[in-house]
Amino acid sequence: MSAMSISLKSRLSAAGIHLTISLAVAAAAAWLVFGLWYPYPYREISGGRELFFIVIAVDVIMGPLLTLTVFNRNKPVSELRRDVSVIGLLQIAALAYGLWTVSVARPVHLVFEMDRFRVVHAIEVPEAELDQAPPELQRLPWTGPTLLALRAFENNKERMDMTLVALGGAPLGARPRLWQDYEKGKLEIIAVAKPLSDLKIRFPAQAGLIDAASRSALGASKSGTALGYLPLAGRDQYWTAVLDLNTTEVIAFVPLDSF
Template identity: 55%
Template sequence: MTEPSWVSGHHTAMFDIKPRLRAAGIHLGVSACIALVAAALVFGLWFRWPYREVSGGTDLFLIVIAVDVCLGPLITLSVFDRAKGWPVLRRDLAFVALLQLGGLAYGLWTVHLARPVHLVFEVDRFRVVHAADIPTDLAAKVPRGIDSPPWTGPTLLAVRPFRNPGESVQATMVALGGIHLAARPDLWEPYVAARGAVLQVARPVSDLRRRFPSEAGAIDEAIREAGRPESQLAYLPLVGRKAAAWTVLIDGRSAEVQGYLRLDSF
């Protein structure tokens, strides 16, 4: 007795779904391995702790990877059909791979532009400067000896003192327009040149205990990780992109950065 056409079609669909799922699963595994390599680049080089949180690197990377890792296998699941013949199937899969790699490259380029490049002392705080924050018309005014933008994570810099009242007024007007002083290469100087100014405005860590008694545990943990006695540490607020503010712990004598604390100390 001959099976009805709808039964035969049902059996064929059930038979075809297994190789589709297998191909999509293999594609998903390869995509996950590529995502791990990308994560090593992003979090090992560009968004080291605490910048993955301060600058929103984790969320940005997860969005890029989630879209890219899911996109390729889903398209493979849709187009994989042995009935096409291997020449046509190889062409389709190659197109899917190129599409996915193109999406990954664009996503990583976006993350690359959003990466933190400098931690800059700005008047009475530290500010994280990202590659996209630096005005393109000032990119050529980076002082000699400063690598900008670096490829290996944020470097310590400082905003130099204004040379005259006119420069101060002009910089203030530009800052009101949305370009922070810390993002302007023409105002940068090596961090070592600003150590005196940093120590002058830094506050003792004991002040944090007084202001935030409920955060005593987090403060103690940050001090332990800094590896310095509390009496040798001071702090300044840190402004990032995503978080409203963190806190930077510095050595009370050398002004060297010793650690970070997830605490708004403004």
């Protein structure tokens, strides 16, 4: 076997080992992102899947390719160790930056907002206003979105101020000063929720999808439960939230724009 073949074989072997390690790290990162930060359906609604795959594709491809390029057993051990260490540090830095980018865009709350639900993302919440939220809501969650509702405006001035803020592109659901416990919005939610049967009338071709989503969430034991729906606004997508009208629990999500 020629020296060139031996060199290529050793490079491919080193790159293969590096790829295996990179894939293991990517699997752990996927559990973090999709298991905690972007549980279903937020990986779809909030674009978490696309963000994550861009990060991982760059990281998984970059490291092994660099190893394939620089690995050479003829190099002094100290030089080879230095090269591999630099590649590892570059890869770790790229992964850390990518995960940070995904984390600041993560969904933190699903907020009932007047006549709809809105997915609120960490980057949308003004950090300086967090101390205006109820004490238990002044830290943004890291384990998936929590359910909240907006309180009533305190006076006409606040209504006008918040309306102007919303018209400027900042959703009301992202204003900590308006947050309240989800249970406190129960009566308003029931008042504006529409019967699920209306949704099937609006989207007859998707009636099977709607029924399947609600059946899957409820199970056979609660098949007679009164169900309703409200539109759901995400980052750049619109879905529908299916509700148990007795408890106002959000039991399912359907990829339909019901606005």
